[in-house]
Amino acid sequence: MEPYPETRLLITGTEINYLFICPTKLWYFAHGVTMEQESEWVDLGRFLHEQRYANEEKEVQIGSIKIDFIRKGDIIEVHEVKLGKSMDKAHEMQALYYLHYLKRLGITAKAILNYPKLRETKELTLDGREKEVEEAINGVERIKTLPKPPEPVKTGKCKKCAYYELCWV
Ligand code: SF4
Numbered sequence: 001m002e003p004y005p006e007t008r009l010l011i012t013g014t015e016i017n018y019l020f021i022c023p024t025k026l027w028y029f030a031h032g033v034t035m036e037q038e039s040e041w042v043d044l045g046r047f048l049h050e051q052r053y054a055n056e057e058k059e060v061q062i063g064s065i066k067i068d069f070i071r072k073g074d075i076i077e078v079h080e081v082k083l084g085k086s087m088d089k090a091h092e093m094q095a096l097y098y099l100h101y102l103k104r105l106g107i108t109a110k111a112i113l114n115y116p117k118l119r120e121t122k123e124l125t126l127d128g129r130e131k132e133v134e135e136a137i138n139g140v141e142r143i144k145t146l147p148k149p150p151e152p153v154k155t156g157k158c159k160k161c162a163y164y165e166l167c168w169v
Helices: 013-019 023-030 039-052 088-104 130-144 164-168
Strands: 057-062 065-071 076-081 109-115 120-124
Touching: 013 023, 013 065, 013 088, 013 130, 023 130, 065 088, 076 088, 088 109, 088 120, 088 130
Parallel strands: 076 109
Antiparallel strands: 057 065, 065 076, 109 120
């Protein structure tokens, strides 16, 4: 395996996720701009995470990635817990990025997206998806190095976004 540029191992799963939600949001987040959290969703997410998965080894930090929980078996399972599927592309790419990251560290794993409110799960592997992940990493690096945030584009996602006031008020 070729040496891997260290800067690419500093990218977080949240940054990959935000790339697919909104580049403006990614830029603010990556530049340390913090706003009041979307409390209702954060509280609900925390409740589901803590109650539903109480017995799991949670919030596993490996370098720059923080995995919701991990199950060890024949193959390591990387689990992400999400509330709904409206941003499923972002969820998927976040999980694939974790698999890519672990692979760079010599760990083979598969990812499971958990949607407990919907009682659904989705299993993902890196097979055939490496190029997509590489492109996402390039995308995050490009947005992060912009001198100012990309022009906001109003979408249905803005209503629940912590940066709403920065973009639209
Ligand atoms: S309010 Fe909308 S445009 Fe602004 S950062 Fe959030 S999602 Fe992006």
